[in-house]
Each structure stands twice: as C-alpha cells, then as structure tokens.
Amino acid sequence: MTQQIRLGDTIAEVEFKNIRNIHLSVYPPNGRVRIAAPLRMNLDTIRVYAVSQLDWIRRQQKKLAAQERETPREYLNRESHYVWGKRYLLKVVEVEAAPSVELKHRKMVLRVRPDATEETKQAVLARWYRDQLREALPALLAQWEPLLGVKVNRVFVQKMKTRWGSCNPAGHAIRLNTDLAKKPPQCLEYVLVHELAHLVEHRHNDRFKAMMDGLLPGWRQLRDELNRMPLAHEDWLY
Secondary structure, eight states: OEEEEEETTEEEEEEEESOSSOEEEEETTTTEEEEEEETTOOHHHHHHHHHHTHHHHHHHHHHHHHOOBOOOOOOOTTOEEEETTEEEEEEEEEOSSOOEEEEETTEEEEEEOTTOOHHHHHHHHHHHHHHHHHHHHHHHHHHHHHHHTOOOSEEEEEOOSSOSEEEETTTTEEEEEGGGGGSOHHHHHHHHHHHHHHTTOOSSSHHHHHHHHHHOTTHHHHHHHHHHSOBOOOOOOO
16 A cells, blocks of 8 residues: 655655565655555654655755766667776677677677667676676675675675665675676775675664775775766666
C-alpha cells in the first residue's frame, strides 16, 4: 500500500512494508522522496520523522540537481566512451563473427554483426565493462583484505543507478557499480576500500572515518572527485 505526504513543496511517497525500521531515500534524477515504513506505523509518526530529515533531503536533492550526466549513448562512430578515466572514440566494425571490444590507441573498436541493434551494441559494451572491473578486482582484494582483516565471500558487479557501491556485512558480500570501469582506477580502489571498511564498521561514524584516514589518507578528495564526475545516462522509470 502506497500513500503520499507533503513536506513543504515536496511530495514524499510512503510505502508500507513488512519491515522493522523506517527507511528514507532520495532518488535521481529529480530528487524523488520515498519512505519505506513498517506496516503498523501511522502517517503522523512518519511525517514527524520526515520533517526531522528535511535538511538532509534538501542536501541530497541539491546534489542530484548539480550532478552532471552523460548524454544518451547512440553507439555511433566517433562517439566518446571512457575506460579507466581515459577518453576513446568509438569505431563500429560490422563482421560476421562473435561480438567483441578492443582498445587500439585512442579508439574503442566495437565489432558486431551487420544487423546488430543499438540495444545489442549496448549489451556488448556493458558486458565488456563488467569484465574490465572483474579483472581489476583480484589484485585489489589481495592487497586490501589483509590490511583490514576481512575476507569477502562474494563480489557482485552490476549496473547501479544510485550508488557506486554497497555491502552486506552479514554475508560479507559487496556490490560495485559497473560504471566504475569508466572512471580513473583510484576511484575503484576508494570505493572498494570504503565497502571493505564497512565490513568492520557498519556506520559512517568517527571510527569509520578514522579507519579510512589510516587506510587512504586522500579518500575524501577521491570521494569528491568521483561525485563530480558525470553519471551515466539512464531512462528513469518509476
């Protein structure tokens, strides 16, 4: 069941679910506010909570409004694509063979069959980006897991609309955004270390920040650099 509450000039969607705690989220691209609330919580209680979080909501909406986004990709010749922070011009080559992607000098060569659609080209590149990220991870995990005294059970690499990474401390699993393969390598390292640190300290408290300071002294600069970079274009469906 979904209802709405008004918070000044903002409408928040409230969805009642079989959960124990209330959760507040602000979604791109336009700062849509969504609250997931326990089934028996009344709207007045939810409204009081939401009002107490208005400053945080406004800050998140401001960040989203300022975040640059890539233009939609059309997968045409000489279109710009990024790999590990470097710009490449796309070259589409039609061949009667399995699709592939290759970097040659400053070009990204995308080989597809003559009847390949835009969706097919997008899928080929998406798989290739996932592979780049997966190939980069073993060395980073081997470096950082011993330093934090943790062991990751599973790493998921997937398209994520609102986060660069996340972790599940209970399952010792982490998720990483495929688009990190488009950013400079140090951004991937920062996000990975950030999520590994959450296996030790779940919250963004002083202990977590002190841990990050010791592990990656420049992590705040890397965070700010990553958050200033363009996000991938998405067709946002609600």
